[in-house]
Amino acid sequence: MNTNQAKPTIAVGMDHVGMNVPDMEQALQFFTEVMGFHHVTELGKLPLDEAWKKRYHIRLNAEVEKVIMLRAGNGSSLELFQYKSPERNMERPLGDDVGWYHLGFYTDDINASVAYLKSKGITVLNEPITVAEGGPNTGETWVYFVTPWGLQIELVNYRDGKAYEKENPPVVLWSPKDNREKPGVDPVPSAKTIELVNKHLQIWTETDNTKRLALAEKVYAYNIRIIDPGVILNGRAEVSNFIGGLLKQNPGFEFTLVKPIETHHNAAILSWQFGPKSKPDTITGQDIFTIAEDKIVSLLVFVDGVTK
Template sequence: MSQIISTTVKDARLSQYAGKILALFAIVLATTFPAITARAQDKATLSGVDHIGINVPDLPQAVQFFSDVLGFTAVTQIGPVSLDSNWKNMNHMHAGTGPVTIKMTRAGDGANIELFYYEKNEGSQQQPGGDDIGATHIAFYTPDIKQSVAYLKSKKVTFLGEPFTMPVGDTEGETWVYFLTPWGAKMELVSYPNGKGYEKKHPAIRLWSPAASTEKPAANDTLSKAQLQQLAATHLQIWNTRDAATRLTRLETLYASDVVFVDAAYISTGLKELNDFIGHLQQQHNTFNFSLARIDANHNAVRLFWNYGDKAHPAAVKGMDLMLVENGKIKSLHAFLDTVNK
């Protein structure tokens, strides 16, 4: 991954800014509440960092960077949403700044990245310096937001309003509220003990959450069902990757070096042969893409049911992949062709 980033991100200013953001995150995590010990954390019912919010000047560009360069996955979106004057004033925003679009991205097994794009943004377009505040907020998950708010208020923490529960959409059921650090940086409490609206759609990829961080594998080398589902969904994304070099790099992160691939007419061993097979398949059907139909996962075995076709006929071909996982990577892959719709 570091090789991909260093090769792709050639702009020194972007690299410098990324370093400053990471440094800021470290400072915030270390100094937000220096007096709150592990015991205080228990009282506040904070489970961990849920997401990190970043304002971006170009949303498609940011999504492309986080997905194509860093390998993260965009999952949900809300907006554009118009902001009233009271909200802008409370959050120290410029009066003329337009509607906001928010896209939440899953960043592997860590905190999610929340991208904010404001139309007609009247805020500063200059990247922050070493002593500037650069991140918009860090959110902490709590299973009991009322208890968390009460505890932090007892510590004289300033809140920007009261907890609000999202009534509809991808974030339905999520309750959140902003608060301030002693130096004025904005933080957030967020809670969704009963899940979020988008989960009702049974997506292949779900946002990471501290709420599920206690889920442990049944054995040292056995992945959880959620981890297997994430692995299978990433597998499908790789098979849709057109660039051979990029695809091979991503194969190395997901498949064992000696992975065995088997279908009715072909058997391959190793990443290069598998990469060549995918490339040949794409040449034969250059307008086709795989899409997910259903995933079943159980004890390091995954059945992935897929559709394959173009935009006009997305399910021209239907089939199933059977994957066996060892040490967190796909060890063998058997592809079964179910139907071909002519």
């Protein structure tokens, strides 16, 4: 065995979650009409031989009647199976059983979502609960509701992030909150993008720490990530502190535009120079921005003549 062999990337990301449903039409109606998911693909009866059923632990008299794939908002897709199986167990597992599971979805307004679900006659198991201070999930609010066939679904919201994220961990949990590209979503207007990038330039020239951080809260997402050839910065506070140190080390230097800001969709390119008034192009480079929900969420910095 070669222990020096590079470890492959087994999972790039979550592609879909599959589940069996007792009534496909009921499930499809719920997920499309109540949850707003998109019905994308559909397969009819699948011929499964005896060897296949044994390998995948399926009853020998069971048949797959239909398989449907749904686009579930802004995250993993959902695959629904309906079986014809006289002996199948139609009882949902209890919450402490090994086979129990739930689905969790992020919502922008948890109270409005709960009110909407109740108006549709959906059973909501609890009122929204906000996680108390002291744990990694502080800042999260959650609620559970039940589908017509008994599946428990959780809604969560953490608009300002969770406590653990503010400690700048090396890895953060993926969230649809920070990945907003959806089918049919309009790109950020060019004027808004240019406004954000110009304010970004102000942040990187502001010497007052309090003013700089206040402006950063208006321009950057709470978990802004900046990748520079020499450093990776996570979060507004870390970015602001880095800028303060940079300006202190280079008194009289300021960032200025080299040419007009370029934009398309949710991205922008800023060509900049950094230097004193006597030599404003002492250092030059480009910033590539990603923008979502009217905030800059990521920034890739290229410094001319510097590679890593």
